[in-house]
Amino acid sequence: MRQLNRLNQYQRLWQASLGNPQLTSVAGIALRCICSERHARTLLNQWQRLGWLDWKAQPGRGKRGELTFIHSPEQLRTALLQQQLDRGLSHQALELVQIAPEQLNQLLKPFMGGQWLDDRPTLRIPYYRQLDPLNPLDMPGRAEQHLAGQIFSGLTRFQDDRVVPDLAHHWQCSKDGLSWFFFLRPQLFWHSGERVSSQQLMQRLQQIVASPLGARLLASVKSLSLPQTMCLRIDLHRPDHWLIWRLATVPCLLTHPEESSLGTGPWRLSHWSPELVRIENHERYHGPQPLMQMVEYWITPQLFDKTQGTSCRHPVQIAIGELHELSLLRPVSRRISLGFCYLALKKNAALSPAQAQKILTLIRSKNVVAGLPLEEGLITPSQEMLPGWPVPEVNDSEPIGLPATLSLHYHLPVELHAMAEKLKDVLAEEGCTLTLHFHPGKNWQGYTGLETADIIMGDRLIGEAPEFTLESWLRLDPLWPTLLGEGAYRSLLGGLDDIQCSRLQDERQRGLQQTFHQLMAMSVITPLFNYRYQVSAPPDVEGIALNAWGWFDFSRAWIPPPVAIS
Incomplete structure (x- = not known):
């Protein structure tokens, strides 16, 4: 990037005198800028024309001229950054920001949050890590699942824990519950501008049904067809x-059958790189148009040093802008996550049901979760699997010893590191050595170590429709067949098949509640803690309300137009 090279050369020249006026020669300038004398003269002419410095040369080869700096490299970098942002060239702008994290923090602060760029309302969100590719069939991250829901559509969608039509205008079900008819909206368009055909949607749904995940999620599907237009x-x-x-659900979001980055949602993907993800509103969206026109994720991990008081305390506490100035940034939405971190106990030769109950008793009696060395206000100990689904009391009337050794396997989030270490100390007091095995993933897909685990800890994300989400968890997560054993897991799936046959949602939810109550009563599974979701934003960003993913609907956010100066 020519501008970046020119700025870096200018910075090397500036550093020789820390910006003070100096007497120097063209040869000395060329040496500091690491270029030829001929190119040094060209740079001096360019910088003087741009107003960066003033150069008064003296006649004669090797004579020293007077060099006066007008702008510092930091001022020029900020101005160039603003130019790139105003032109919508955020990726090029990030290339300019090759400075220390603490300087980057200050430099980017004015550009985060809500901005009007060329009369286009834009929302910039600093984010702490790179985003994984958006593949609805393999997307464990909470941020990715939320983003996929903004870009792609399904035949149906969730709205406030209800299911409403999306690509389908409405549906009908036969009396025997074996045939479903989804009547599609007449005008649907892919983000490319191509018209959506019924054949394309059926083709993509067939691909989903044929996938390993889709085969379990849609196990009841026999065939797909297009009986009429x-x-x-x-x-x-x-x-x-x-x-x-x-x-x-996310796995059933319908991408283009031949181009997986294309969807039909309110937002289209316009840029994807390790440093920047940009989405823009889809002008031919079949629903209400977003109020914002562009949303950008600025992937700046160097901003997120927790010792600096930066723009993201934790992945569940999102800040649109900087936390550095708390007087401007305010929490606009909070909620306790329905999702939870859990502990599962495998019934095997190493761990009896009574010993499993004793481990749960130790965790509760010693207030292990409440005493974890975590940031205040980040988690809250779980008392329920879901609201109204209380954790059963543990029967610990009979004293019993623990095995000499046990194995604990756990995956992300990082809070489970603290939980694992604390549990190791608690069991050591009982004469039990706990061996820890960490899987650096967000779920158990593809992990081969579960067979040797006695205790398992993980994270269960819950978006919309929490009861149904737990039903899918039992069907899809490799945790369960390993935890229960082949025979018991087959019996569990048979019970789920019976529950899904009921037309009444209340009956299905009661059946699931009984299923999980039994699993908790047997000490197979217990929730440990929930997160406290929070979004903070500057005063000029409106319409933000936390959803079940701990994010917010980009289509509802808006910023007031700039006030004209009279």
């Missing part, structure tokens, strides 16, 4: 009244 028919092996819920 703009009507998609789904026939089932057995009734499944969770079907419209399943079709609204």
Whole structure:
């Protein structure tokens, strides 16, 4: 990038005198700028024309001229950064920011949050890590799942824990519950501007059903067909009244069958790189248009040193702008996550049911979760699996010893590191040596170590429709067949098949509650803690309300237009 090279050369020249006027020769300038004398003269002419410095040369080869700096490199870098941002060239702007983290923190501060760029309302969000590719069938991250829901659409979608039509205008179900008809909206467009065809949607849904994940999520699907124009028919092996819920989940978001980055949602992906992700509103979206026109994720890990008081305390506490000035940035939405970190105990030769109950008793009696050395206000100990699904009391009337050794396997989030170490200390007091095995993933997909685990800890994300989400968890997570054993897991799936046959949602939810109550009562699974979600924003960003993912609907956010100066 020519501008960056020119600025770096200017900075080397500036550093020789720390910006003070100096007497120097063209040869000396060339030496500091690491270029030829001829190119040094060209640079001096350019910088003088741009108003960066003033150069008064003296006649004669090797004579020293007077060099006066007008702007510091930091001022010029900020001005160039602003120019790139105003032109919408955020990736090029980030290339300019090759400075120390503490300087970067100050430099980017004015550009975060809500901005009007060329009359286009834009929201910039600093983020602490690179985003994984958006593949709905393999996307464990909470941020990625939320972003996918903004870019892609399904036949149905969740709205305030209800299922409503999306690409489908409405649906019908046969009396026997075995045939579903989804009547598609007449005018649908991919982000490329291409018109959506019924054949494309059926083709993509067939790809999902044929995938390993889709085969389990949509296990009841027998066949797909197009009985008439703009009507998609789904026939089932057995009734499944969770079907419209399943079709609204992230794995069932419908990408273009031949170009997976194209969707039909309110936002289209316009730039993807390790440093910047940009989405822009889809002008031919079939629903209400977003109020913002552009949202950008600025991937700046160097900003997120927690000792600096930076723009992201924790992944569940999102800041749109800087936390450095708390007087401007205010929490605009909070909620306790429905998702939770859990502890699972495998019933095997090493761990009896009574010993499993004793471990849970130790965790509760010693207030292990409440005493974890974590940031204040980040988590809250779990008393329920879901609201209204209390954790059963543990029967610990009979004293019993623990095995001499046990194995604990756990994955992200990082808070489970602290939980694992604390549990290791607690069991050591009981004469039990706990061996820790950390899996640096967000779920158990592809992990081969579960077979040797006695205790398992992980994280269960819950978005919309929490009861249904837990039903899918039992079907999809490799945790469960390992935890229960083949026979017991087959019996569990049979119970889920019976539950899904009920037309009444209340009955299905009661059946799931009983299933999880039994698993908790057997000490198979117990929730440990929930997170405290929070979004903070500057005063000029409106319309932000936390959703179940701990994010917010980009289509509802807005910023007031700039006030004209009279």
